[in-house]
Amino acid sequence: MKNNTKLGAALAVLGFLAGILCLYFLAQTYNTVIHTHFAAGQWEESNTVRIVYAVLGWLGTAAGALSLTVLWGFLNKQDWAWFWGAVAATILLLTGFFPAIPAMDSHLPTPTLAVFGMALVMWFGMLIIGGVDRKIITLTFIAGLAYVLTFIDGVAPISKFQTTFQSAETFVQNQNAFWNGMYVILQQVSWWGAAAWAIFIFAAFKQKSWAIPVGIFAAAMSMIGGYPMGLYNMTEVGRFSMFLPAPILSTGLLIYLLLPSTRRMLENRA
CATH class of the missing domain: 1.20.140 (Butyryl-CoA Dehydrogenase, subunit A; domain 3)
Structure with missing residues (x-):
């Protein structure tokens, strides 16, 4: 085929x-x-x-x-x-x-x-x-999950930003004010991370030498965007947060990308 x-x-x-x-x-x-x-x-x-x-x-x-x-x-x-x-x-x-x-x-x-x-x-x-090699297909499929989950982590803050927003007339410096600022910033951090995962996937298809640096960046953005919101959300809801699958998966991918064998595979070296 x-x-x-x-x-x-x-x-x-x-x-x-x-x-x-x-x-x-x-x-x-x-x-x-x-x-x-x-x-x-x-x-x-x-x-x-x-x-x-x-x-x-x-x-x-x-x-x-x-x-x-x-x-x-x-x-x-x-x-x-x-x-x-x-x-x-x-x-x-x-x-x-x-x-x-x-x-x-x-x-x-x-x-x-x-x-x-x-x-x-x-x-x-x-x-x-x-x-495309089967190992590359497997890796990019898993990275694709991180790509989708990281995008989702960038959607939820749009809602959270609205519920924690205070108008100028009623503003009081409190925990909600801090997290309102976090939501508006981390929203784009997660979407940039999702875009970076997509670029990593495309680079991996072609086994480009720069695929791993892009993957490291993608993982870092997903982790920075997801862990703070996920851990804080756990204190709010008292259970596992759906903000966490993206950074957890990205952490696993980051570890895998740092392995010498992964570099050899992506750079098509024996």
């Missing part, structure tokens, strides 16, 4: 359809999810959906458009086609998976999971066509 341009073209069509469906499903469910959360008294969650669904819609639509470029590449037997197909699939995995979380939380349908399923098929297919 390596270098199978016909399969690649079919997967590119699948990616294009996934991008169009992502746009359609997010637009279709956008206001429903917002108003359902608002009606449940979760006004901060409804505001978060306003922002995040739009961002994911932009990304998913762009990934669909990129898939059309990939289709042209396969039809013209371009060597780069599988790689950019894998990039498009990586983006679609996120845009298909995350919207299901607020939808499920509101007991609503989760149509974007169809996009996630299509992207998963496309992702593995592109890597097989590109002849």
Whole structure:
């Protein structure tokens, strides 16, 4: 199946359809999810959906458009086609998976999971066509989990920021004021970390020498963004915090990336 341009073209069509469906499903469910959360008294969650669904819609639509470029590449037997197909699939995995979380939380349908399923098929297919080593596929799949979880860690602070915000007229310096500042800063730290994990994945596909430094940066950003919020959230809710899976997984990946054998694998050295 390596270098199978016909399969690649079919997967590119699948990616294009996934991008169009992502746009359609997010637009279709956008206001429903917002108003359902608002009606449940979760006004901060409804505001978060306003922002995040739009961002994911932009990304998913762009990934669909990129898939059309990939289709042209396969039809013209371009060597780069599988790689950019894998990039498009990586983006679609996120845009298909995350919207299901607020939808499920509101007991609503989760149509974007169809996009996630299509992207998963496309992702593995592109890597097989590109002849990516199985160990690299395993590593990048795990890094993909860190990528999604770190993105999620950047979503929750949007809600937390709103519930801890104090207007100028009622401001009192207290613990909420400190964490309000932490939320607004760590929100982007986590999203930068998610972006860095995506770049690491792309570099690992090509076994670039700079993949490990990028992975170290991604892990550090995920850990810096996730551990403070997770540990503090545990004191709030009295149980394990869902902020913690991303930094815990990133810690494990960081340790793995520092092993000499990992460097040899990523730099394609015996």
